[in-house]
Amino acid sequence: MSIDIELIRRSWALVEPAADKVAMHFYAKLFADYPHIREMFPPAMDSQRDRLLRALTQVVLNLENVEGLGEYLGQLARDHRKYGVLPEHYPAVGRCLVIAMRANAGNAWRAVYDSAWIDAYQFIADVMVQAAEQESEYTPPSWTGVVVGHEMRTREVAVVTIEPDQPYPFKAGQYATLQTPHWPKVWRPYSIANAPRRDHRLTFHVRVVPGGWVSTALAHHTRVGGTVMLGPPRGSLLLERASTSHLIFIAGGTGLAPLKALIEESMWLPDRPSIDLFHGVRYAGDAYDLPDLRALRSHHRRLRVVKAVSDDPQEWRRESAVDALLNHRVALDGDIFVCGSPDMVQVTTSRLLHLGVPSRLIHTEFTPGAPTLVYS
Structure with a gap:
């Protein structure tokens, strides 16, 4: 990868304070010069601009990690296929991106920054085109x-x-x-x-x-x-990330969904792990999946299901999922999977780290809703 990382980061520091303007300028230029591309986008563009900026930040921060960056870009490309993105669209995007950054950097922008971003974007485009072509051989775009x-x-x-x-x-x-x-x-x-x-x-x-x-x-x-x-499947909250035979699942609201899928998968394993599932809800009536969870427990003899209710005045004990975990004296010696809203995941992870759980044993999925580079 022939990318001048120092120039990329130096130029990004110039435009990052005006990132919103960069995104608006980029899309205005893209749609004006290539009006047929506008058809790929939703009517409202606010969230799209946010995704573009978060994706650019992700790329800039991970330029040294070629393998990780390539994996990230490959996933973007595979996901972009559902929008009808073709290889010929990439040069248009790269050109408009550089123009937008240059226009919003003021007099500090230098010609070498153009060259650095052209090289970087060529790498991005090459990785994404190749990943999309490989994916097209065995799966549909959607x-x-x-x-x-x-x-x-x-x-x-x-x-x-x-x-x-x-x-x-x-x-x-x-x-x-x-x-x-x-x-x-x-x-x-x-x-x-x-x-x-x-x-x-x-x-x-x-x-x-x-x-x-x-x-x-x-x-x-x-x-x-x-x-x-x-769209194609995404995400890495997988059972294969676990390294112990004792699993602790902490779910907030509908964050229960992927953890329930992992419980189902664990039932097929020859060495079925023991699982403690703590489902945190605000009110008792929010525990929407109890019958299904009880059915799972009847078939998975090493599964325990605990409902934690935090705000219901009718409940004699109000507690978060982590509080329930501690109140049940669960040993923090296994892999812990956490899924819920971003705030719930952040607060829960912080508490677990404070309790002495090694970060390597805490597994979260930050990719739902993650940014796509251009088309989302």
Whole structure:
């Protein structure tokens, strides 16, 4: 990789304070010069600009880690296939990106920065094109799925089961991006709540986000027989990351979904691990999946399920999932998987580290909702 990392970071420091302006300038230039590309994007561009900037930051911060950066870019490329991105689109994006940075850096921008970014973007484009071409040999850009199950478990949580038109190759713990007919070109990530099945069906736990386009459509405007689009599987919250035979799962709300999939997968292992699952909810009625969890426990003799209720005045004990873990005197000697909202994951991880749990034993998934470089 012939990239001058020092020049890239020096130039990025010039434009980072004006990052929002860079993103707006970039998209304005891209759509003005290449209007046909606009069709690939959703109508509202606010979240798209944020994803672009976070992706650029991710690239700049990981230039020394060629292997990790290549993996990240490869995943972006595989995911971008669902938007119809072709190799000929990359030069247009690179050109407009450099123009936008130069225009917002003021007089401090130097010609060598242009050259450095052209080299860096060529590397990015090469990796992404190659990854997309490899992926196209054995998987489609996206899948069409038929809704075969839809149940409102609470006023805010729906359990939706989808049958893809082709087998969907994923691992337990991963997630998919979904698009509904109500909001074309708008994709949102949802964890798959089951391990791979013979019938290829996928179940998702959808919490309605206030003002959320896709979550509201999935929960309140989607019916059995309707269709959705699925992007390729993503994520690394996998059981293979565990190094011990005792697993502790800490879920917040619908963060339960991928952990439930891991429990299902563990049942197939010859040496079934012992699992302590702590499901944290605000109110007792928010524990939307208790019957299914009890059924899992009846088949998984080394599974314990604990509901932790934090805010319900009707509960005699109000506690977080970590509080429940401590109150049940669970030994912190195993791998701990944490999934929930970003704030929940951050707070929980901090508490576990404070309790002396080694960071290598704490596993989280920060990629749902992660940035895509351009098209999202």
